[in-house]
Amino acid sequence: MRKLLVGMLACWLNAGSWASPPIEVTILCDAGYPPYSYAEGYQAKGLYHDILRAAFARMPEYRVQIRPLPWARALRELSKGRAFALYPPYYRPSERPWMDYSRPILQEKLVVFLRAEVARKLSDEQFPQAYGGLRIGQNRGFINVLNRDYQRMLTSGELHQVYVKDNRTSLAMLYRGRLDAYINDRRAVLWELEQMHSDGVFGQYGLDWLIEGPWLSGETGHLGYTRTNPQAYPYKQDFRKRLDAVLTDLEREGVIYRIVTGYDAIYPIQLQAGGI
Template sequence: MEDLVYLTEDLPPLSFAVNGEATGLAVDVLRLMWQRMGEKAQPIRIVPWVRAYYTLREEKHAVIFSTYRTAERETQFRWVGPIIEGELAVYALRARALRAESLKDLATYRIAGLRDAAATIKLERAGIPVMIASKLENALKMMDSGRIEALTTDRFRLRATLRDMGRPFSDITELWVLSRDSLFYAFNKETSPELIRRFQEALDGVRRSPEYKNLLNYYGI
């Protein structure tokens, strides 16, 4: 098998570090895939999302996960998945009782998002400006202070960030669902189709196995 560089981010329960070791649903599924492929375990690095995304576009041996496979990204990479379904949305503070009856209504709000994130790209492609925040925690603080009215992200990331901040998810309300897309392993476009086929067959086998259901239960998904 080609020497691949595996990159993920801190996104519980899909990927996170415990005592310096990567773990999480997507990490464990990948390790099961390697077993089915007869391949030895490889190093997995946890890095900031922007760095991982840049590496995937520039490095032909890169693999990043978990990545939303959206229409906007479809032709940029090769895909293996799905790992699990996710949701991209626009969120606001529940206490402010904001409403949006259509996508166009979102243009009346100041919205923050993360650079190159799937939710940010969807809004920008729809012609809705997004203020770039360096971290989702910063976007939440901006929303608390009134600098913005809403933020856009995926549900997994929002739950993990709120948990790290010691805040309940009930503080937040879903203003608008942008899409329900699945999360995949994304490979550089130069990856051979045969290698993609091997990974996909391995993942299909894992998802049909009792081990996959056990992992979903273990990580509370």
């Protein structure tokens, strides 16, 4: 019996010595999109970070490092095949044919925010027809508004789109009257407004100068994978399959919901609502 136990232990130790080490994987993330994805120093933070970290903890075959970069640069790295994956792109297969996508991770709500004085002067027409002649801010590297009338008005010069590097810069320009409107995810805008309000950026004016306009659409954020340079990432299909399965489990178990509601409790700001 003793010999049998010794033999079994030897086999177990030998099998352990042959076990493959975890595959090292580096994933890029947006360094400037709080609360979804941002950096503190060189450390990745945010909602997507917390959800994906919960997922990667269930994928012991991989050891994942997350590296924050400016969004436009991160997209460029992925398009050239110099990076394996990136979060959190929206699903844009025609604009980014070099990208594959995970299953949806989160649903975001795209909303128009306007200066109150601008909102009061708008006609009764709906978006985007009522916005002719306005300067509308969007973050650089984001393809947000796919509305055909909006794109037609941009092409004809009826709308003026201004690309800015991040939420804070865009909202500061909106506050100072250098933009008339700003389009981005509602949660991201409210989070940044909370930070700026706490920092005293708006002084005695509070948030009376800002109106929440129409909700345009829902967008889903994903982990995007490069299609370029596939030989550098032979584990891609296995990683995608495992991550999608784990994300499905996390959603079913309510883990994603609990992470999201924890962030929502941070910024209780409510804005005036505009009807146009």
